[in-house]
Amino acid sequence: MTTKKTTWMLPILIVLGAWLLCGCGSSAKLKDGFYTAQMSDYSHGWKEYLCIMVKDDNIVYAEFNAKNPSGYIKAWDNAYMENMAAVETTYPNDYTRKYVAQLIKVQGSDGLDTVSGATHSGNNFVKLAAAVIGQAEKGDPDIVTVQSESE
Numbered sequence: 001m002t003t004k005k006t007t008w009m010l011p012i013l014i015v016l017g018a019w020l021l022c023g024c025g026s027s028a029k030l031k032d033g034f035y036t037a038q039m040s041d042y043s044h045g046w047k048e049y050l051c052i053m054v055k056d057d058n059i060v061y062a063e064f065n066a067k068n069p070s071g072y073i074k075a076w077d078n079a080y081m082e083n084m085a086a087v088e089t090t091y092p093n094d095y096t097r098k099y100v101a102q103l104i105k106v107q108g109s110d111g112l113d114t115v116s117g118a119t120h121s122g123n124n125f126v127k128l129a130a131a132v133i134g135q136a137e138k139g140d141p142d143i144v145t146v147q148s149e150s151e
Contacts, residue, residue, distance in 0.1 A: 030054045031139035037131035039124055041148040046074050048121060050128035052103070054136045059107055062100040064125055066092070090118050099125045109133055124148075 031054065038049035046066035053061035066074040074080065075093040085091045090098075095118035102112050109129035114122030124146070131144045 028137040030057050030059070030133070030136040032056070033136070033139065033141055035132040035135040035141065037128040037135070037144045037146055039128070039148045040145050042069065043120070043148065045069075048124045048128065050125065050132055052132050052136065059104055059136075062103050064096045064099050064103075064128070066121075088116075088118070090115055092118075092121075095121060103129055 034051060034053050036049060036051040039047050041047065045068050047068075048064070048066040051063045052059050068074070075096055077092070081091040081093060095115040098115050099112070099122065103109075103125075106112065109126055112122075112126050112129060114126075127146045131146050135142070135144055
């Protein structure tokens with residue numbers, strides 16, 4: 001014996017079940033591999049990038065940094081570090097590690113917090129993280145370029 005309540009609920013349950021089976025209700029699986037995203041432009045002489053390694057649907061390694069046009073890495077620049085540390089409470093070799101640790105902990109771009117003194121890089125990091133995760137969901141190893149905001 002069917003009632004009006006179960007008659008209208010059955011189609012909803014069928015649609016919901018199909019939705020869950022197709023993966024629409026769950027997070028997409030990350031495909032094993034290396035994925036890289038970079039900002040489209042240099043900012044103050046540096047172009048930020050993020051590279052992740054995915055293994056068994058988990059981000060197991062990440063590198064966030066910036067390079068100048070010659071390829072020199074920002075976190076290696078001791079003069080830059082000393083100048084920034086004197087003005088801010090952080091410097092590239094510090095905040096890049098903090099951002100990477102957050103990404104590996106939360107396994108996504110949602111819920112990432114910016115580090116005081118490195119907000120611009122933090123905002124770029126969130127964009128780069130979303131881009132590489134999108135690449136990892138598709139299994140697309142091509143480097144993706146993220147549009148920089150004009151300064």
